[in-house]
Amino acid sequence: MSTQEPFTIEQFYKFLGQQKLMAGKCLKCGKIHLPPRPLCDNCYSQDFQWVNISGKGKLLTYTVINIAPAQFQSLTPYAVGIVELENGLKIPGMIQGITQEQLKIGMELTLDFGACNTLQQWPQWPRYCFKP
Amino acid sequence: MNGKPLVSIISAGMSKFGKREGLLAREIFSEAAYEAFTRCPKLNPKGDIKAMFIGHMGEAYEHQGHTGSAMADWAGLTGIPATRTEAACASSGAALRSGIYAVLSGLADVVVVGGVEKMTHRTTAEVTEYLAMASDYPFEQWHGITFPGLFALMATAHMHAYGTTEQQIALAAVKNHYHGSLNPKAHMQKEITLETVMASRYVAWPLKLYDCSLITDGASCIILTKPELASKYTDQPVHIVGSGQASDTIGLYERKSFTSLNATTLAAKTAYEMAQVTPQQVDLAEVHDCFTFAELMAYEDLGFCKLGEGGKLIESGETRLGGRIPVNTSGGLKAKGHPVGATGTAQAYEMYLQLTGQAGKRQVKDAKVGLTHNVGGSGATSVVHIYRSAQ
Numbered sequence: 001m002s003t004q005e006p007f008t009i010e011q012f013y014k015f016l017g018q019q020k021l022m023a024g025k026c027l028k029c030g031k032i033h034l035p036p037r038p039l040c041d042n043c044y045s046q047d048f049q050w051v052n053i054s055g056k057g058k059l060l061t062y063t064v065i066n067i068a069p070a071q072f073q074s075l076t077p078y079a080v081g082i083v084e085l086e087n088g089l090k091i092p093g094m095i096q097g098i099t100q101e102q103l104k105i106g107m108e109l110t111l112d113f114g115a116c117n118t119l120q121q122w123p124q125w126p127r128y129c130f131k132p
Numbered sequence: 133m134n135g136k137p138l139v140s141i142i143s144a145g146m147s148k149f150g151k152r153e154g155l156l157a158r159e160i161f162s163e164a165a166y167e168a169f170t171r172c173p174k175l176n177p178k179g180d181i182k183a184m185f186i187g188h189m190g191e192a193y194e195h196q197g198h199t200g201s202a203m204a205d206w207a208g209l210t211g212i213p214a215t216r217t218e219a220a221c222a223s224s225g226a227a228l229r230s231g232i233y234a235v236l237s238g239l240a241d242v243v244v245v246g247g248v249e250k251m252t253h254r255t256t257a258e259v260t261e262y263l264a265m266a267s268d269y270p271f272e273q274w275h276g277i278t279f280p281g282l283f284a285l286m287a288t289a290h291m292h293a294y295g296t297t298e299q300q301i302a303l304a305a306v307k308n309h310y311h312g313s314l315n316p317k318a319h320m321q322k323e324i325t326l327e328t329v330m331a332s333r334y335v336a337w338p339l340k341l342y343d344c345s346l347i348t349d350g351a352s353c354i355i356l357t358k359p360e361l362a363s364k365y366t367d368q369p370v371h372i373v374g375s376g377q378a379s380d381t382i383g384l385y386e387r388k389s390f391t392s393l394n395a396t397t398l399a400a401k402t403a404y405e406m407a408q409v410t411p412q413q414v415d416l417a418e419v420h421d422c423f424t425f426a427e428l429m430a431y432e433d434l435g436f437c438k439l440g441e442g443g444k445l446i447e448s449g450e451t452r453l454g455g456r457i458p459v460n461t462s463g464g465l466k467a468k469g470h471p472v473g474a475t476g477t478a479q480a481y482e483m484y485l486q487l488t489g490q491a492g493k494r495q496v497k498d499a500k501v502g503l504t505h506n507v508g509g510s511g512a513t514s515v516v517h518i519y520r521s522a523q
Contacts, residue, residue: 009270063284064337069261072276082385092385105292
């Protein structure tokens with residue numbers, strides 16, 4: 001086990017704040033975890049290394065949210081989608097800089113680190129989004 | 133159809149579903165318990181009932197957790213072991229499953245399983261936030277994905293993969309409101325037109341207001357015993373012959389498919405095999421239509437039609453009362469209402485009424501085999517049960 005940063009979601013967002021999209025690669029079976037997890041769900045190993053993931057991907061599915069919880073209400077309507085990155089890794093996120101009519105399954109999107117930090121006790125994670 | 137009964141339902145109760153102003157969850161639950169007790173005069177609740185499992189999703193609604201013992205208390209059953217089960221919208225499906233474990237273990241011969249939720253005193257924004265708690269926090273909630281949003285993501289993928297249309301999806305609302313109009317305990321008892329659904333505003337495209345189930349107050353319960361003890365309490369038991377429960381990743385985004393719920397496929401396979409029943413032998417079903425689209429996906433995952441053909445099945449009218457396999461005769465979550473913790477055992481309540489010929493205007497003729505399907509969250513839990521009438 002290396003002495004590097006822990007393979008946690010907290011650490012994923014710390015890297016994100018440094019403009020790095022990082023995943024955890026299992027040193028035993030090779031499975032890449034995005035988000036990282038401290039126990040490999042495939043082989044139960046606890047040994048990982050950080051790998052840099054490209055922010056380029058394609059849109060698998062999307063929706064446009066009109067009714068949102070209070071903290072997101074001022075942003076409505078906003079688009080969210082699930083994006084497939086390299087190695088078949090998938091993450092969800094908001095899609096910005098695009099109209100609803102332009103959204104298309106299969107379109108290419110790039111992760112944007114344009115962090116909007118929120119002023120709350122927990123968690124203090126940055127938010128990424130996707131842009132065409 | 134030879135599956136051996138696992139347990140038998142000897143009674144069932146359900147509160148009126150709707151906006152139950154001025155009542156707390158425990159008071160609504162006592163209404164369901166009263167009906168279940170009075171339907172079964174041979175049962176001595178205080179002496180015979182040995183355990184209780186209560187589905188309840190959120191303590192945020194009433195600042196009240198620890199709901200298992202609270203419901204036992206208000207049902208006049210203080211003293212027995214009472215446990216809350218939480219699996220989001222499948223909380224009381226999981227309570228039912230837990231009750232079956234309890235009876236089959238031999239630790240408790242007579243068990244009450246039920247569920248409750250009091251929701252309507254909260255604003256839509258609050259309910260939206262509380263319901264979202266059943267989805268992944270660090271990637272889904274954190275990035276503004278709501279509960280309707282998750283099912284909208286699946287609907288978009290299904291429309292793209294199979295050509296399913298917004299109109300086909302909307303038909304599930306029209307059908308379930310028709311069924312709800314025949315259920316005096318349903319939250320909404322008015323029929324609606326396709327035009328009404330299509331003209332309603334978007335909540336999360338492509339899902340509109342009328343594609344969403346209702347924010348409802350309600351409670352339900354059923355009473356289980358060993359099949360060999362059923363005749364001691366009733367001449368008309370309903371047997372549960374198959375039980376399946378399965379899980380999936382908490383985040384929708386990690387799944388292989390967005391057009392099918394693998395937890396449902398797995399739970400259904402287990403339940404069908406246990407019951408020795410095929411999907412074609414099911415006479416009626418209550419499926420988890422938290423959103424209209426979810427009903428179409430359930431048809432496919434439960435084997436009522438092929439993958440991708442849910443839209444065609446709703447169009448055919450075969451799932452409407454009078455059709456080959458009526459689905460959600462109670463009105464479903466869409467019209468009967470969806471007090472989340474109460475939904476799983478409310479589905480079992482409908483099945484009890486149907487399979488004992490007590491469903492009134494919405495009675496399915498010659499109903500012998502029924503199925504219930506209760507989904508938690510965006511599909512991280514699915515619970516399927518198969519029922520057979522005693523006749």
